[in-house]
Amino acid sequence: MAVRYLLGNEGIAHACLEANIDFASGYPGTPSSEVVDVLRMQKDRPLTVEWSTNEKVAFENALAAAWCGLRTLCTMKHVGLNVAADPLMTSAYTGVTGGFVVLSADDPFAHSSQNEQDTRRYAHFARLPCLDPASVQEAHDMMRDAFTLSEEFGLPVLFRPTTRICHSKGDVAIGPIGTDHRTAVFHGDPNQYVVIPAHTRRLHKALNAKQPAIRKRLVELGYNRHTVRGRTAVVASGVAAAYVQEVLPDDVSLAVIGAYPIDEAWLKSFVDQHEKVLVIEELAPVVEEAVRQVATTTEVFGKMTGTVPYEGEFTPATVAAAMQGAGIPPTVVFPEATPVPGVPPRPPILCAGCMHRSTFYAMRKVFRDGIFPSDIGCYTLGLQLGAVDTTICMGASITIGSGIARSGEERPVVCTIGDSTFLHTGIPGLVNAVYNGSDMVVVILDNRITAMTGHQPNPNTGVTATGVESVPVSLETICKSCGVAWVETVDPYDLPLLLETFREAKERSGVRVIIAKQPCVITARRSGIRRKPYAVDTERCTGCGACRSFGCPAIAFTGKNATITDLCAGCGVCADICPSGAIGKEGRP
């Protein structure tokens, strides 16, 4: 055993290696991405790893490997589980032979997400066991043992870390990497793998019959545990349990819930020993509902009494305030501390030299009255540039756009979607738009990589997750085969040509596709591409502010006059924007 300083996701990945994992798939999504990133880069244990095109694809590939008897992991963020929900629900019926763990990372406070949904609800919905670690060490230990649990019940196991587990670090005790490998064999059994009505009715009964034994086993494994120390108690789950332990008085009992479904008899015996119980958990009141079901005379505090927030991420201060609200004084009273008012915000921003910025600039210049549905990726930051009117979920730019266009709204619709998102769930929307005769422009922001989640390769990149060269898909050919008659590829650093392409698109009708193609500025820099920075000729700068609207972080202002800082990546687009010709390479206009 060794102790290392590990990120939660690194600890989780290492646990998979300890558990003799042979197959891993996933689609990148914060805060889950580093698990597959570690597995695909490591050299200690040979295994099959893939970044799949979306979560449903990832799930089904992993499920198949588990049907062949392999120990298998599939990772995604919470909203990815919506995409994979179709196979998830029925995989509970078919079951698995090899241990199959589905990691779905929740994001309380929506640090990098479009909602605050709770994976534990899916576990309940699908009737699958769900593990909910309270610390980085527990995340490691639970993941190591989750494959055995999956095999014991022949079911997929949901593993639900939250952002503060995935992206926290700590001293983690790890074990040796496993050396056993399984040979994949598919033992065909239509009764199990072909879910026609006659089979699925029987499989549903079998799934339900497994539940009492699962509940009991999760208590035996110590994932759900309690200590009785007084007449009042706190019941906490996930990372909130760690915050509770920071402020819990010695005479207050504690139950920690780390796994679902919760055994009712076990929970009832704990609740019944107390006059008052406070339930503290982030997101949905899953534990609270269970406590309320078993409580008879015990007074229960939680979200439903207004004592604990339904939304957002907790801190030790949130927990202390909830305890005070329930009349259970915490050991620590945190000071009143409010931020200094009026500090200018520093939100995330598209990088200097990002190809999305010039594309958005040209789009808005040509389509002044346009409606701009967009999608999930770095380019959602185009909101700051007035270039994003809608974002709801992966792939929804084209579908929302065609819906607006076909609703009778008369303003032009120009939607933007990244290359990875297009391959994820964009294509069916494009086929649909062409088939049904939508009138719209689709801009594919093609930076050759899945950038926001940490630059994972995709089928557009020309390399697989493990670094094997692959044939990059042709976005042009895909669009044409969907029936798009007009597809233009343009370099977004060439502003005059970009503007001309948008103008031409405006003249046409039907579904028109512009592919703006230029590598992500971060990957370009990493691969050694250096462009000379630009500078402002102060004599020529008139302070007109044309470059201000471009919103590049490398352009600063002294009074009205622009200067270019050392953040400049040399894309040169601002030189084309400046009406006075004051911007040039190294100050030579």
Next chain:
Amino acid sequence: MKPSFDILIVGIGGQGTVLASNVIGEACIIENRSVRSAETHGMAQRGGSVESHIRVDGKFGSLITPGTADLLIAFDLLEALRYRHYLPEGGRLVVNRHLVVPTSVYQQELAVPDEESILAALSDLDVTCIDAAGLAEEAGSSLSQNIVMLGAASGDIPLRPETLEEAMRRCVPPKTVAVNAKAFRLGRAAGGRGASAP
């Protein structure tokens, strides 16, 4: 007594706050001490305000509660102001004398913040101001500013300086060890706490 020594490192995405916090975390492992930390990943990293929480001897969660941090290390003056409420009254701040004006200020035509007024708004704290860019250049690379800042704060961190230096060696790219070692020592000398420049 507080069970952990809580350090908040703040800056702008891309400045290397995570590497600086990794060095402290590794140093805890070397000294066989428990540690908890929390980082910013994902979208927020793109040039946005970022924070790393590190709790030396921490045993529970990784988040530091506002008003209770033992040390604030800020890589940018404006970020020091944004996060100063994490410190108690008169708390300890080691700040880089460096100010990047957020693009939002120009876009929304807000008042442009300046160094003097920010320093005035921080003056009730126990402040050490560091010219990290100058010291990093002296060390041999402007990329070593994060290690300069760590060195400057090291006199306030309850870990041995030689442990921090060893941890730094483990965390930085091998080719940059010499530059970063110099950056750490220059920073430590400039920080002025428990510092005897070697």
